[in-house]
Amino acid sequence: MIRNLAAGVQAFTSNAFLVSGPPRADAPATNDGGDAGRRVLVDTGANFDVVPRVEEHVDDLDAVILTHTHPDHVGNVEAVCDAFGVETWGFDADQPAVDNAIPDEGTVELGLGSYEALHTPGHKDDHLCFYDEAAGVLFAGDLIFQNGGFGRTDLEEGDRDALIRSVDRVRGRVGSDLAELHVGHGPSVLDSPYDHVELAARAARTR
Template structure:
């Protein structure tokens, strides 16, 4: 199960996705075989109290995974890590918010799935996308958004050509039949997400 805990928040924040196993009556994060999955928060968001929103769905967390370390994605890191006694995982351990490295093409367990990490710079040097090929689920961070939107390249570490290469890499990796794209801002794309990836690649080349 994937829930955006920042949905409806009226503050400057990224989305913050709680990934866990499917719900069952006696455990909010267990499947029919009793597997809880690995309870992971993908990005923490910023400028709102995320702790009660996490506790509404799970009793504990196993890890925090960061798509990148812009403040709107990591502002709640300290509060989450202190409250749940967890560490963070991301691409660059030289960043203050990252405790453990996920290398390019490394994997991370989230929920009941295994996600491959794709290093996708252009918006920020340490940007990762996370893809579960079996489930057809992509966490795109701030690389790609709904309707062909793409990450800003006018910030420090922004690079339009690197961003285009990163979008192309994701497009080649996911294939045209993947099912879900969860993005750093705005709504998730649950209908023909590959079309939105292709559109982002074209749009990034035009502007």
């Protein structure tokens, strides 16, 4: 199960996805305490209190996984780690918000799924996407958005050519059977998400 805990927040924030397995048949009626799988927050968002939103659905977290370390994605890291006693994982452990490094093509467990980490610079040097081939689920961070949107390259570490290569890498890794595209800002794409990946690849080439 994937829930965007930043939905409806008006402050400047990224999306923050809580990933967990489906509730067991014997799960308590409150607090979803029987969720199966590895309970992970993909990005923490910023400028709102995400901790009680996590607690509405699960009673604990196993890890925080970061697509990249722009402030809007990691602003709540300290609060989340303090509340749940968890560590963070991202591409570059030299970044203050990252406790543990995930290598390119490394595997991370989210909910009941096994995701491949894809290093995808261009928006930021430490950017990762996460893809579960079996489930057809892609967390694209700020690389790809709905309707062919793509990450900004006018910020520090931005590089349009690198971003194009990263989008092409993702496009080549996923297939037309992609079922879910979860993005860093805006709505997730559940209807023909591969078309949006292809659109982003074309749009990024438009100078």
